[in-house]
Amino acid sequence: xxxxxxxxxxxxxxxxxxxxxxxxxxxxxxGEFLTLLGPSGCxxxxxxxxxAGFETATAGKVLIDGVDVSSVPxxxxxxxxxxxKYALFPHLNVYDNIAFGLKIKKxxxxxxxxxxNEMLEMxxxxxxxKRSIDELSGGQxxxxxxxxxLANEPExxxxxxxxxxxxxxxxxxxxxxxxxxxxxxGITFIYVTHDQExxxxxxxxxxxxxxxxxxxxxxxxxxxxxxxxxxVADFIGESNILSGVMTEDYFxxxxxxxxxxxxxxxxRNEPVxxxxxxxxxxxxxxxxxxxxxxxxxxxxxxxHYEMQIEAAGFTFLVHSTSMEDEGAxxxxxxxxxxxxxxxxxxxxE
Amino acid sequence: xxxxxxxxxxxxxxxxxxxAPMIIIAYYAFTGQADGAFTLDNIKAALDPxxxxxxxxxxxxxxxxxxxxxxxxxxxxxxxxxxxxxxxxILSMLFILPMWMNFLxxxxxxxxxxxxxxxxxxLLGLVGIGPLRLMNTQGAVVVGMVYNYLPFMILPIYxxxxxxxxxxxxxxxxxxxxxxxxxxxxxxxxxxPGVISGIIMVFVPCITTFAISRxxxxxxxxxxxxxxxxxxxxxxxxxxxxxxxAALSCIMMVLVFICLGITNHFDKDSSGGTLI
Amino acid sequence: MKREHRFLKGLFIGxxxxxxxxxxxVMIVYSFNAxxxxxxxxxxxxxxxxxxxxxxxxxxxxxxxxxVAVISSIVATLLGTTAAIGIHSMKRRTRNVILTTTNLPxxxxxxxxxxxxxxxxxxLMVPQGYTRLLLAHITFNIPYVILSVMPKLRQTSDxxxxxxxxxxxxxxxxxxxxxxxxxxxxxxxGMILAFTLSVDDFVISFFxxxxxxxxxxxxxxLARRGINxxxxxxxxxxxxxxxxxxxxxxxxxxxxxxEAKAKRREKKRRRMAAAEA
Numbered sequence: 001x002x003x004x005x006x007x008x009x010x011x012x013x014x015x016x017x018x019x020x021x022x023x024x025x026x027x028x029x030x031g032e033f034l035t036l037l038g039p040s041g042c043x044x045x046x047x048x049x050x051x052a053g054f055e056t057a058t059a060g061k062v063l064i065d066g067v068d069v070s071s072v073p074x075x076x077x078x079x080x081x082x083x084x085k086y087a088l089f090p091h092l093n094v095y096d097n098i099a100f101g102l103k104i105k106k107x108x109x110x111x112x113x114x115x116x117n118e119m120l121e122m123x124x125x126x127x128x129x130k131r132s133i134d135e136l137s138g139g140q141x142x143x144x145x146x147x148x149x150l151a152n153e154p155e156x157x158x159x160x161x162x163x164x165x166x167x168x169x170x171x172x173x174x175x176x177x178x179x180x181x182x183x184x185x186g187i188t189f190i191y192v193t194h195d196q197e198x199x200x201x202x203x204x205x206x207x208x209x210x211x212x213x214x215x216x217x218x219x220x221x222x223x224x225x226x227x228x229x230x231x232v233a234d235f236i237g238e239s240n241i242l243s244g245v246m247t248e249d250y251f252x253x254x255x256x257x258x259x260x261x262x263x264x265x266x267x268r269n270e271p272v273x274x275x276x277x278x279x280x281x282x283x284x285x286x287x288x289x290x291x292x293x294x295x296x297x298x299x300x301x302x303x304h305y306e307m308q309i310e311a312a313g314f315t316f317l318v319h320s321t322s323m324e325d326e327g328a329x330x331x332x333x334x335x336x337x338x339x340x341x342x343x344x345x346x347x348x349e
Numbered sequence: 350x351x352x353x354x355x356x357x358x359x360x361x362x363x364x365x366x367x368x369a370p371m372i373i374i375a376y377y378a379f380t381g382q383a384d385g386a387f388t389l390d391n392i393k394a395a396l397d398p399x400x401x402x403x404x405x406x407x408x409x410x411x412x413x414x415x416x417x418x419x420x421x422x423x424x425x426x427x428x429x430x431x432x433x434x435x436x437x438x439i440l441s442m443l444f445i446l447p448m449w450m451n452f453l454x455x456x457x458x459x460x461x462x463x464x465x466x467x468x469x470x471x472l473l474g475l476v477g478i479g480p481l482r483l484m485n486t487q488g489a490v491v492v493g494m495v496y497n498y499l500p501f502m503i504l505p506i507y508x509x510x511x512x513x514x515x516x517x518x519x520x521x522x523x524x525x526x527x528x529x530x531x532x533x534x535x536x537x538x539x540x541x542p543g544v545i546s547g548i549i550m551v552f553v554p555c556i557t558t559f560a561i562s563r564x565x566x567x568x569x570x571x572x573x574x575x576x577x578x579x580x581x582x583x584x585x586x587x588x589x590x591x592x593x594x595a596a597l598s599c600i601m602m603v604l605v606f607i608c609l610g611i612t613n614h615f616d617k618d619s620s621g622g623t624l625i
Numbered sequence: 626m627k628r629e630h631r632f633l634k635g636l637f638i639g640x641x642x643x644x645x646x647x648x649x650x651v652m653i654v655y656s657f658n659a660x661x662x663x664x665x666x667x668x669x670x671x672x673x674x675x676x677x678x679x680x681x682x683x684x685x686x687x688x689x690x691x692x693v694a695v696i697s698s699i700v701a702t703l704l705g706t707t708a709a710i711g712i713h714s715m716k717r718r719t720r721n722v723i724l725t726t727t728n729l730p731x732x733x734x735x736x737x738x739x740x741x742x743x744x745x746x747x748x749l750m751v752p753q754g755y756t757r758l759l760l761a762h763i764t765f766n767i768p769y770v771i772l773s774v775m776p777k778l779r780q781t782s783d784x785x786x787x788x789x790x791x792x793x794x795x796x797x798x799x800x801x802x803x804x805x806x807x808x809x810x811x812x813x814x815g816m817i818l819a820f821t822l823s824v825d826d827f828v829i830s831f832f833x834x835x836x837x838x839x840x841x842x843x844x845x846x847l848a849r850r851g852i853n854x855x856x857x858x859x860x861x862x863x864x865x866x867x868x869x870x871x872x873x874x875x876x877x878x879x880x881x882x883x884e885a886k887a888k889r890r891e892k893k894r895r896r897m898a899a900a901e902a
Contacts (some may be wrong), residue, residue, distance in 0.1 A: 444642075
């Protein structure tokens with residue numbers, strides 16, 4: 001798990017003056033499930049295409065197994081891609097789509113046959129080899145696309161928003177299956193998505209990107225619990241983001257009140273972003289709370305209630321299992337370790 | 350008023366000027382000039398060996414011209430489809446532009462070039478060749494056909510190549526295909542519908558033309574189109590020309606529809622096949 | 626290697642363009658030739674243009690061509706568009722039968738279409754000349770209009786029309802204000818196609834020509850008698866007109882796309898600015 005499979009060193013991509021990737025340094029380890037996560041236009045797909053060999057970086061190097069592949073064309077690279085809209089060959093049936101790469105390699109017939117059947121079994125499409133592509137459902141096409149890419153036995157599979165076109169239920173199923181395949185095969189998956197939930201469920205490592213710059217690299221738990229800036233916090237789940245000032249170590253002021261927190265190492269009176277997750281806010285009686293406010297709206301979400309509570313001029317988003325009526329006076333309180341302090345992101349301004 | 354009645358005026362028009370005329374052709378082909386009784390004489394006359402040799406010549410010239418159009422047109426369409434969209438738009442416009450000029454003027458242009466005193470012979474004369482007899486040859490007819498119908502080959506192929514998703518090509522590269530393999534295994538098979546409609550759009554007018562053969566081939570190279578035209582306008586109704594001409598037209602029509610059937614059949618076969 | 630490839634491709638495209646344009650350019654150059662024979666350059670002259678404009682027959686043929694093209698494309702567009710709307714709302718089987726029949730003149734050789742029309746006109750005793758020419762051109766133009774309008778109708782969702790009715794529009798109003806704008810691009814391209822096909826047609830006109838020659842049939846009768854410098858002059862004028870029309874269309878459409886691009890860029894900028902705030 002420790003060996004680097006892919007290294008990006010100072011990779012920059014410039015599309016006619018628009019910087020899609022800005023000096024990216026990143027390594028991807030053997031056998032990990034790494035997700036590139038970010039809003040559209042953040043450069044995640046461009047990064048994937050540079051690794052696959054469809055785009056050439058304006059500056060920087062891409063190493064696969066320690067070898068510089070910057071000038072190696074896509075068809076000679078040991079990685080394979082599952083495309084966004086599958087890009088299955090409409091003139092070939094399921095079997096021939098999966099066999100495409102093996103036929104190019106001039107593998108013998110028996111081997112091709114064995115491999116294709118193995119792949120069909122893996123994606124649970126046994127017996128559909130003779131079907132033509134347009135007779136398949138979206139979910140089945142997705143499975144063929146995965147089987148086609150895996151038939152080539154790549155060291156690394158690149159997946160470009162592969163589940164984007166599927167409905168919610170199918171997407172959940174495929175998430176679990178992709179994870180199973182990755183563990184079964186023990187190869188590296190690089191997965192591009194803009195869906196944070198998908199990233200959190202499947203990944204070993206998440207790379208959060210914005211405007212061609214990496215914002216944070218970490219495990220799903222790290223990224224969720226310790227977002228490094230307001231952007232990451234906001235992108236990974238819903239958050240209350242407030243402006244505050246670190247008056248001293250372990251003490252922050254916002255909304256005109258002082259709070260204990262667990263962060264230190266800031267300059268005296270440094271302006272910061274304060275992030276509080278909606279589920280970390282406790283509702284208590286107005287007299288007890290540090291802040292008190294009025295419930296503006298309450299919506300039942302299935303497991304919890306989502307409430308908007310106005311306090312000291314800020315509208316807090318609160319998730320709670322107990323319901324408060326609209327117009328009710330409530331007190332808000334939070335534990336010191338639920339207050340996340342972040343440096344103001346200069347790039348984001 | 351129901352919306353489907355909107356089609357009524359056209360349906361009347363269609364029955365009178367599309368359906369009925371086809372039936373009339375068949376009627377003339379199978380009846381005698383004098384008595385209007387049923388006969389197979391016209392068909393027999395149309396199958397005369399002399400006429401069949403003309404038919405054979407027409408088919409071979411049309412096949413030659415179609416093949417040349419394909420060999421020239423496919424690379425043009427392919428190169429254009431790989432260009433920057435702005436350059437491709439201008440160049441494809443340039444390839445279509447001559448089509449907007451009148452068909453007769455395009456054919457006439459070659460008369461002036463191929464003439465014994467024309468520019469080509471003049472240029473050849475400068476290097477000590479000629480003058481060659483270029484006009485009134487089969488070559489001149491083929492040149493005229495290729496010149497007139499080449500855009501009909503380029504256009505459908507270009508359209509289909511341009512619409513081909515880039516991801517299909519990238520997927521092939523991703524799976525290890527080099528540029529030659531990408532072309533033979535993905536681009537070519539996927540562009541087949543464009544090739545087929547290009548072939549039809551060139552072959553059908555080539556096999557039935559009579560203006561090109563008259564103007565560039567002189568009177569020696571009678572093609573099937575000339576034959577039919579002569580039956581109608583030179584032999585005339587009174588001498589049974591309309592009946593034989595109708596029979597010849599029927600043969601031609603059957604031939605064209607057989608060609609369409611074959612290409613359609615090919616197209617369906619291909620959906621799961623591998624070779625072109 | 627790569628550069629060589631690029632050079633060869635450019636060379637090939639260049640040669641093909643020369644093949645397409647050399648004959649036209651040669652004709653244009655020789656249209657200013659004072660000498661009557663093609664090989665000799667007898668000095669610059671515009672006498673053939675003068676002769677062209679004094680030739681009543683050519684001017685009459687030109688008038689016939691243009692008026693037939695204008696009238697037939699308008700009539701074909703009207704008939705074809707209403708037909709397409711009607712056919713679209715029919716049951717599948719009827720629709721397929723009608724569309725297959727409509728396709729006949731498109732796939733049938735022009736020669737056969739021309740002859741079949743000649744038969745029909747003589748049986749129906751349609752007077753020879755202009756009437757036959759016009760009816761023939763309308764007949765072969767309608768299918769092309771229908772073929773360009775049908776796909777647009779298929780793209781337009783039926784619920785759009787139904788939504789208009791649901792909101793209280795009368796069928797005629799819904800058709801005019803909802804369906805028509807959706808299929809307008811198809812109607813326009815069908816009309817342009819019909820116009821160019823009508824100007825270009827020779828074979829079908831040839832069988833209706835008695836009493837009314839259009840440009841195609843007239844040039845054919847001239848060219849059969851050999852080279853005529855007046856035709857060079859005519860070609861030059863036609864080419865310049867077509868080129869000018871094409872440039873005009875291109876300039877207008879590129880201006881539109883430039884504007885659209887600028888608008889899109891502006892919108893994107895504003896959205897991003899809003900997201901920042």
